[in-house]
Amino acid sequence: MALEMKQSQQLRQELRMTPQLQQAIKLLQLSRLELMNLVQNEMVENPLLEDDGDRLDGDDGPGPDVESTAAPAPEPTTVPERALDPAPNDSDADGKKAVDEIDWEAYIENYSSPLPGSAGGGLGDELPGPEQTLSKAEDLVAHLLEQLGTAVCTDDERVAAEVIIGNLDENGYLRDVTIEELATELNLAVETVEEALLLVQDFDPAGVAARELGECLAIQAAQEFPGDTLLRKVCSHHISDLERKDYPAIARALGATKAEVLEAHRKILTLDPRPGRRFSAGDPEYITPDIYVVQQGDDWVATLNDDGLPKLRISEYYRSALRSTDESGAKNYVQERLRSAWWLIKSIEQRQRTILKVTESIIRFQRDFFDKGIDHLRPLVLREVADDIQMHESTISRVTTNKFVHTPRGIYELKFFFNSSIRKEDGDDIAAEAVKQRIQKLIDGEDRRHPYSDQQLVELLLDQHGIDIARRTVAKYREMLGILSSSKRRQHF
Numbered sequence: 001m002a003l004e005m006k007q008s009q010q011l012r013q014e015l016r017m018t019p020q021l022q023q024a025i026k027l028l029q030l031s032r033l034e035l036m037n038l039v040q041n042e043m044v045e046n047p048l049l050e051d052d053g054d055r056l057d058g059d060d061g062p063g064p065d066v067e068s069t070a071a072p073a074p075e076p077t078t079v080p081e082r083a084l085d086p087a088p089n090d091s092d093a094d095g096k097k098a099v100d101e102i103d104w105e106a107y108i109e110n111y112s113s114p115l116p117g118s119a120g121g122g123l124g125d126e127l128p129g130p131e132q133t134l135s136k137a138e139d140l141v142a143h144l145l146e147q148l149g150t151a152v153c154t155d156d157e158r159v160a161a162e163v164i165i166g167n168l169d170e171n172g173y174l175r176d177v178t179i180e181e182l183a184t185e186l187n188l189a190v191e192t193v194e195e196a197l198l199l200v201q202d203f204d205p206a207g208v209a210a211r212e213l214g215e216c217l218a219i220q221a222a223q224e225f226p227g228d229t230l231l232r233k234v235c236s237h238h239i240s241d242l243e244r245k246d247y248p249a250i251a252r253a254l255g256a257t258k259a260e261v262l263e264a265h266r267k268i269l270t271l272d273p274r275p276g277r278r279f280s281a282g283d284p285e286y287i288t289p290d291i292y293v294v295q296q297g298d299d300w301v302a303t304l305n306d307d308g309l310p311k312l313r314i315s316e317y318y319r320s321a322l323r324s325t326d327e328s329g330a331k332n333y334v335q336e337r338l339r340s341a342w343w344l345i346k347s348i349e350q351r352q353r354t355i356l357k358v359t360e361s362i363i364r365f366q367r368d369f370f371d372k373g374i375d376h377l378r379p380l381v382l383r384e385v386a387d388d389i390q391m392h393e394s395t396i397s398r399v400t401t402n403k404f405v406h407t408p409r410g411i412y413e414l415k416f417f418f419n420s421s422i423r424k425e426d427g428d429d430i431a432a433e434a435v436k437q438r439i440q441k442l443i444d445g446e447d448r449r450h451p452y453s454d455q456q457l458v459e460l461l462l463d464q465h466g467i468d469i470a471r472r473t474v475a476k477y478r479e480m481l482g483i484l485s486s487s488k489r490r491q492h493f
Contacts, residue, residue, distance in 0.1 A: 027348060027351045029398040031403070036309060039309070039312070042344055046337050048340075153195075160183075160197075161199055164197055165200060172208040172279075173209075179194055207219045208275050215236070230264055235268065290305055290355055291359050292405070305406075357389050358385060361389050365378065370408075370409070373409060374433065378419075379419050400417075419431035419434075422469060442460055443478075455471050457478075
């Protein structure tokens, strides 16, 4: 068989993503904090980008020595909403061609495109004010070392106490190391380390430096209820029985009556099982909503939250450089940085517009939730919103991840509004989240001495709300709500 070379033509579709399209998709799935960090980094790396909010009053254009361009700005090439989902026949060359065809001088001279629905667009005082304040919490280690500094002890005990304090976990427990291991490590007698431990356990907060829950509660009981030996015995030796609420077994073991054990349990409930929690070193994480939903008359209006996001613009200095320089190397550099800056600005615009469109669609589907509350949350899937605003499901998924909306009923992640459906007895569907809330309300209103079992909850949901679900589904929703089983919710006093 003879070998030969020949040319042929083929027509086929390929999935090609330009760097600009990749950037738009990346920005779409970032959280608000991640977006702010990315923009700050881009402003550091790209000298053409600057924050319009940092501009001094009156600095609205080039100085008198710079010739102004009077030509109107052309309509810039935007990233189409459908383009957020990769489409065939995109190429780097096509993207570069589209960018190069823009009259950059006219564009950067006249660039001003406030986003529709952005904060400050007429809603004014209807938006919630800045109620969040940040403060640094006191550190548990520092709090204990301060007390150690005024404590009366030997030098060896002080050294051991410092090491003990340094080994406490965030809840204030000494769990990862034993007294013997500390004594060996410090080359001290075990008795010295034990004295140091007792010293630290006498510090505030009560119960700190305990090695397990029973010891923690016993330390607190000794300080809060001095003289109650029964209470300390229950804490030290019968925590597992108390968890099972096996009061007769505790009473028999300690030679007490059931009433006395119940009283001890009541006192234990006033103690703190995690004494170091309020000194947690982690700073609180505040949720800043990406979008607000406010009521105007009979309508619900979505408004973007632009607070804290830099308002990007092209640097005034490089506007002048683009028009005045004749050096090809400098002009090419400015053009390259200009393309990068322009695509970032347009990608952020596209991200904000897409979030706004998705939220407006959610409002249309979940109108009953906004009007009446969470019990009226309807089942909703990504496909319905995608069809409503003519986008792909993957785009809706990216938009709703780590994006939060502020509503009069609370702050929710956009994904909260997407729920699987449960069929009611009358044939209508109800959202799974609404079922959880009804389980929560039933449990909140139950008799604490005779709490509802999962089977009783099944029957109540069917009788009162016409919701027919299995007992294992009720148990799953109860656990998701962080609610204990009926045996552990039962109260005897």
